[in-house]
Amino acid sequence: MKDQINAIVVRGDIQDSVSNSELEGVEIETFIENLPGYTEQNLTLTFMIYFLFIISSVIVAIFLYVLTVQKISMFGLMKAQGISNLYLAKSVIAQTFILAFLGVFVGFILTLITGKFLPSEVPVSFDIVTMILYGVIIIIVAILGAVFSVFTIFKIDPLKAIGG
């Protein structure tokens, strides 16, 4: 029959076991990756994760931008008073960090709690290292978004805020 494979799993060095036989020696990893559909499915999942990242970065950036735009007149006022761009930039970035950190932290906890309540038949496992890594990436992305808003703050004309 076509498209059927039989495999025997062995321990130790494959070459020893397969020499002088009709069998072909393959690493387990390679075998799994060559299973029909496996790589494709994995790739889809990876793409979904990356796109989620892109989407959430855009949302976070827009959110931060709106927060800034709402406060333009207030930033203008502070600038008119002589508060430096640097100070405003630092505060915005620090506040974004706190916000993003709390967000990621809450998300982390909720994920773990959800995991606890899923029935044992659902195959989930949490890789804490990966989660932390992605959390850190999200925080970095949020801060990049804040840096973007900071440019808006730099461009605010203090004169407009006080209106002649």
Next chain:
Amino acid sequence: MSVLELKNVNKTFGKGHKKVHALKDTDFSAEKGEIIAIIGPSGSGKSTFLTIVGGLLSPTDGNVSINGTSISHLSEKKRSKVRLNEIGFVLQASNLIPFLTVEKQFKLLDKVKKNNMSPDELNSLYEDLDIIDLKNKYPNDLSGGERQRVAIAKALYSNPSLILADEPTASLDSDRAFEVMELLRNETKNKNTTTIVVTHDTRLIDYCDRVFKMKDGVLLQEP
């Protein structure tokens, strides 16, 4: 040395046939302990004068110095420092930050600047301006007059050498307006600072030491 000195200052807006000459060959100086009124019709250039003096706008040509330091050709960064250290603004629209309580408005200044008033001085300022009970309120919960008094307190708090007030009494009834002027005058005399008040209201000039009239960008001292 004068606190404020303007030499041959000009300001034009726009180009070509839309050009507006908002301030013409202005010479001006102000000394410590003086309160000065500037009156004049709408569009005559009063706000332009005040924003140039306050380092918010660069003159087209001429020179502005505060305490002997020329500010007309400084970068925005350096001018912002001059504003922080030397100038207190009292504006027609409130210069209070909406989501900070009255007390926190002052705390913010402590964060960005040294040499503000001591806690004792701040308390007596609260008393002078009768705003002690407003400490924990937000600007939106204050009346126009209360807001204006807090704004004056805020302008005074950083011990500026120059207080610039653009129509500080515009949103007030006349009793309150007289009170605010009285306050500005007393603070100017007590702290030996310099105050310039722009106003439409000619009744308020009695509180001032000198009065200038602005007309079509020309500033002239009234006898």
